Amino acid sequence: MNLLRLFTGLSALVIATPALAHHPMGGETPGTFMDGLLSGVGHPIIGLDHLAFVVAVGIAAALTPHRFVLPLAFIVATVAGTLIHLAAISLPFPEAVIALSVAAIGFVILSGRDVGPVVLGALFAVAGLFHGFAYGEAVFGAETTPVLAYLTGFAVTQYLIAIAAGYVVVEMIGKGLKGAQNTPARLSGAMVAGAGCLIVGEQAIAAMFG
Secondary structure, eight states: HHHHHHHHHHHHHHOOGGGGGGTTTTTTOSSSSSHHHHOOOOOOOOOHHHHHHHHHHHHHHSTTTTTTHHHHHHHHHHHHHHHHTTOOOOOHHHHHHHHHHHHHHHHHHHTTTTOOHHHHHHHHHHHHHHHHHHHHHGGOOOHHHHHHHHHHHHHHEEEEEHHHHIIIIIIIITTTTGGGGGGHHHHHHHHHHHHHHHHHHHHHHHHHHO
8 A cells, every 4th residue: 555655656756747846936036045044955856857856866865874864965966057057157958967867866766776865965965956947947047035045945955845755755665674675665756757758758758859
C-alpha cells in the first residue's frame, strides 16, 4: 500500500503541468520583503523541474551517511546561480541543462548503485548553478530587500523539501535500506527520470516546431 501511494504521488508530480512554473508572483518582480519571501518559497514548489530535482536530491542524499549535509551543496549553488543571473552573466542553455539534470539524478537513484558523496556533491553543485540561474529571472531588477528575502525563501524551502523527501522515501517507506535494496527509492528515481525525460522531450519539440 505504501508503494502504491508513493507511485501515485510521484505520478501526479510527473504529469503536473509546468505551465505555472517560474512565476509565483504572476510574473511580476517582487517589490517588498514579503513579496520576495513568498516568491522564494513558491518557486521551488510550482516548477516541475525544480521540485523533481529537489526531491531527488533529498532521496539521493538519504541513501548516504550525509543526508543533512549533501543537500547544502545544491542549495548553496542555487543561491550562487541566482547571483550570477542578477550580475547579468549568462550560462549556456540553462533550461536544457536543468531538464537533463533532472533525468540524470533520476537515473542515478534508479540504478541503485552507491555513489560517493564527492560525486553526488559535484552533481548537485553543477545542477544547482543552473537551477539557481533560472530562479534569478523572477527577481531580476528587484531591490536588495526582496532579493534577500527571495534567496532566503527558496533556500529554506528547498532544504526542508529535500530532507523531508529523503526521510519519507528512504527511511519511512524504504525502511532505511540502502542502494539497490531500497525499492521505494529506486521507484522514485524512475519517476524523477521520467519527469526529466518528459521535460527534455517537450523542449526538443518546442525547438523543432516552435
